[in-house]
Amino acid sequence: MNPLRAIGWPFEGPPDDAAWRQAIAAHPQARPARVVEQHRSGYAVAEGSGQAVKVDSLPEWQRPKFPPEQRPAVGDWVLVEGSAIVALLPRRSAIKRGAAGEHYKQQLIAANVDTAFVVCGLDADFNPRRIERYLLLVRSGGSEPVVVLTKIDRAIEADAGAVDAAMASLVDLAAQDVAIRAINAKDRDSVAALDPWLQPGRTVVLVGSSGAGKSTLTNTLLGAERMKTGEVRESDSRGRHTTTYRSLIPLPSGACLIDTPGMRELKPTGEEDLAEGGFADIEALAEQCKFRDCRHQKEPGCAVRAALEAGKLDPDRYAHYLKLRDEVAGAANKLASRLAQKANAKVQGKALNKRLDDKYGKH
Structure with a gap:
């Protein structure tokens, strides 16, 4: 072996x-x-x-x-x-998302992954809400997420406080033991911050939007310009899909790296746990509400509303939590309907086979 x-x-x-x-x-x-x-x-x-x-x-x-x-x-x-x-x-693990379109389908991103590097550029690509979506899919699939903030050199050149501001916006995730590393993906010494997750026998997948720096990071880890890289648009820091298909690459460190094309849409499958998406603190607050069916609006004794009014809970983050909660619930309903239809079709198939056997005999 x-x-x-x-x-x-x-x-x-x-x-x-x-x-x-x-x-x-x-x-x-x-x-x-x-x-x-x-x-x-x-x-x-x-x-x-x-x-x-x-x-x-x-x-x-x-x-x-x-x-x-x-x-x-x-x-x-x-x-x-x-x-x-x-x-x-x-x-042993699987990172999935809901496929685009009205009909319920799942799309498998990568399997048997130990760690997922959620790559996000410290430019116009930076979006804490999108990072939360990635965490929801990664953690629910059984992998460990590491948020990798790239382009630290450009960020500092443009604004000396940009990195600190980005870290501050992710403080709630860091408080829930989500590792966050800011790096220059072109500098091997800077990328060394990721070495603890790149030990022999480990498998890491890179996920993130186009232009975030996944291919650049891959080349630096390989020590060779194997992956094609491209420029990003100045207007929104988005890039073209330089990676067009998923591939697994052995690294010199002994780890394996899976590079993936950029993903614009991150729909839940309905199998996710919101606490896994970096919302464990909000879920814990909800359990402290006076009423078990509290909708966190005008009910008395609402711990969530109290945290919002006291400034202890970021309103934007809470709004995104509600949005994701509704999306997960909607996807879960579609999944349940699909499973019910499949089970019903199986029962009907057995009944049809029995009728045919009774009429014509078994063959």
Whole structure:
């Protein structure tokens, strides 16, 4: 298993997880591999730090109605026989978002990730509310978030107090043990602040908007200009998608890095816990309200309103909490409807099969 450790194999040797052992035992001729690239036409996997190879996927994964979150994603561990994937191994974590559009779908961003670097530029890209959205998706998926503020050199050049102001706006997140690091993504000495999360065997994913500096950070960590970088618009500090697909890259430190294209829309899936999005303090306040069904408006004994009036709770942050709460609830309702429809279709299918068997006999 030593070659697999180079690409993040989570065990020192054979898996000590019962579900993994069972899945591997079901395919005794297969070998473990990790998905390192995902394209519309298929996947590329690696069995170590060497060259990745393209493989075929299971036929059912290509069906239009197959749930996309159940297909492999970059970071997934699979079993391969010959040049084809035969099984997807259980995930230890998964970062997902709600797909764009009216119909409920989930989009898997990365799997089996230990840490997510939430990359945000200290320019017009800086947005505490968007950072909270990322934290909600990352933490709810089972990964540790680290907020990485890039372009510290430009920020200080433009305004000496810009970094302190940004840190102050994220003080509520820092109070909830969310690590925050401000760096110059082009300077290896500055990027060394991230080394504690880049130890051998660890897997880190970069998430953030286009132009935040993800590809620049990747190049610095690699020590080579491997990823294409681009300029950002002065009006809003947004960049073009220099990264066009997700890929997993072994780093010299022994860690693995997953680079992702910039994401403009961050919809919840309905499976999130708001406390995981950096709102544990607001959730705790709500539990102190006099009435359990308090709507935090004009009810007497409302701890949330008291904190707002006392200046202990940021009104903008609270408004975003309410917005995310409604979005999560709406997505949860859609998810419940989808699961109910699926269960109902399964019951109807069984009933239809029974009627056919009763009429024509079993074949």
